Amino acid sequence: MGAPAAEPVLRSVASPDASTVERRLQALLNDLVAHEPGVRSALLLVDGPSFRWKGAAGIAFAKAKTPVLPDDQFNIDSMAKMMTATIALRLVESGAMKLDDRIAAYLPDSVTKGLHVMDGHDYGDEITVRQLLNHTSGIVDDWACPGFIDSVAANPGRRWRPEETIAFVKENCPPRSKPGSEFHYSDTGYNLLGLILEKVSGKSLDRLYRELVLGPLRMDHTYRPAYEAAKPSIPGRAPAERYLGDIECGLWASVMTADWAGGGLVSTTEDLDRFLRAFVGNKVFRNRATRDTMLAWTASGPMNNYGLGVSRVLFERSGNPTQAGLGEIWGHSGSSHNFMYYWPAQDIVVVGTLNQMAVETKLYDLVARILTTVRDGG
Numbered sequence: 001m002g003a004p005a006a007e008p009v010l011r012s013v014a015s016p017d018a019s020t021v022e023r024r025l026q027a028l029l030n031d032l033v034a035h036e037p038g039v040r041s042a043l044l045l046v047d048g049p050s051f052r053w054k055g056a057a058g059i060a061f062a063k064a065k066t067p068v069l070p071d072d073q074f075n076i077d078s079m080a081k082m083m084t085a086t087i088a089l090r091l092v093e094s095g096a097m098k099l100d101d102r103i104a105a106y107l108p109d110s111v112t113k114g115l116h117v118m119d120g121h122d123y124g125d126e127i128t129v130r131q132l133l134n135h136t137s138g139i140v141d142d143w144a145c146p147g148f149i150d151s152v153a154a155n156p157g158r159r160w161r162p163e164e165t166i167a168f169v170k171e172n173c174p175p176r177s178k179p180g181s182e183f184h185y186s187d188t189g190y191n192l193l194g195l196i197l198e199k200v201s202g203k204s205l206d207r208l209y210r211e212l213v214l215g216p217l218r219m220d221h222t223y224r225p226a227y228e229a230a231k232p233s234i235p236g237r238a239p240a241e242r243y244l245g246d247i248e249c250g251l252w253a254s255v256m257t258a259d260w261a262g263g264g265l266v267s268t269t270e271d272l273d274r275f276l277r278a279f280v281g282n283k284v285f286r287n288r289a290t291r292d293t294m295l296a297w298t299a300s301g302p303m304n305n306y307g308l309g310v311s312r313v314l315f316e317r318s319g320n321p322t323q324a325g326l327g328e329i330w331g332h333s334g335s336s337h338n339f340m341y342y343w344p345a346q347d348i349v350v351v352g353t354l355n356q357m358a359v360e361t362k363l364y365d366l367v368a369r370i371l372t373t374v375r376d377g378g
Helices: 018-035 077-093 129-133 148-154 162-172 187-201 205-214 253-258 269-280 288-294 363-375
Strands: 005-011 041-047 052-061 298-301 304-306 311-314 328-334 338-343 348-353
Touching (some): 018 041, 018 363, 041 269, 077 129, 077 187, 077 205, 077 269, 077 288, 077 328, 077 338, 129 187, 148 162, 162 187, 187 205, 269 338, 269 348, 328 348, 328 363, 338 363, 348 363
Antiparallel strands (some): 005 052, 041 348, 298 304, 304 311, 311 328, 328 338
C-alpha cells in the first residue's frame, strides 16, 4: 500500500496548461511511492521561466507515519561533488593552486606512496588535481571496493577519516587504469581532493563549504551533519529518512564521514535550485571562463559525459525515441535516486529525490518523464 500524498505548497505559473502539469507531476510522485518497491517518499521541484512547482508524496518518518513535506531536507549524496568542485575552482581562480598541479605537491608521502601502483610503477606522484575532479585518476571508488560498504555498515556510529578511506582502497583494490587515460568514477579521488583543498586553504572542508558556497548563496538549510549543527528547514523537524532497501541510514555517522568530500550533506530542493541557478547564471565565480572549465566534458558512459564535478546526460543517445528530443541536461545525481539538473533547451532546473538507494526505475528515465511532462503540458 502506498504512503499518503502531500499537497504541493508553491504555485507560481503562467502557462495555460499549468494546472494540468501540476496534477500530472503530483500523480507521478504518488505513483512512485505507491508502486516503486522500497520508495517511501518523493520530493520534486521544477523551476522554469514560466512554470514553478514543488511537491511531495509519501512519508518522511516511518514509525510516526509523518507525511513528507515539499520543504523537507534530504541526503544529497554525490550531488555534493559539484559543490566540492566549485570550491576547488574558486581556489584555482584565486591562485591558490592549479588544475594540472600534481597532487604530490600538496599531500604527504604517506598518502601518495602506493596510492596507484600499476605494472610495477607507482603513479601516485603523477596524478593531477584535474584528474581527481573528472574521475580520470584511475583510482578505484571506495564504495565499489569489496568489503568497504560492509565495514561502513558494521559500525554506523564510526567516524571515518578521509585518510582511512584512502588507505582501505590502497590495501584492497588495485587501480583501474593509468592516470588520465580513462574515466572511472571515484569517491576516493574526491576524498583526496578534499585533503588538498584543506591543505591549500588552511581551513577545514566544512568551513570552506560555508564560506565559499553555502553562505554566499544563502543556502541556509544545507549543512554537513557530521561536522556542524543542524540547520532545519522546518523548525524541530529532522531530514526525511533515507533508505538502503529496508535499512534506514540517513544520518549514520559512518556514511556521512566516509562520504566526506564526495557527499555527506543534507539540503532542500530550494537550496539546490538556488545553487544550480547561481552556477548557470555565472554568479559563483569571478570569471565565466572558470565555470566553463567545469563544463569541459570527458566521455563517461553510453549517454554521459563528465566535466569537473558536473555530469552531463545526452538523451539522444538513450536509445529511447521518446527521449531523443529532450537534448541534454547537466548537473549531478546521487545514490539515493536524487538529482539536480539544468535543462538548457527550456531554461528549467529540476531537483528531486526518492530517498532510496535500491530502486528499480532508472534515474535518467525518471528525469526524462519529468521533463516530458513539463514540455508537453502534461
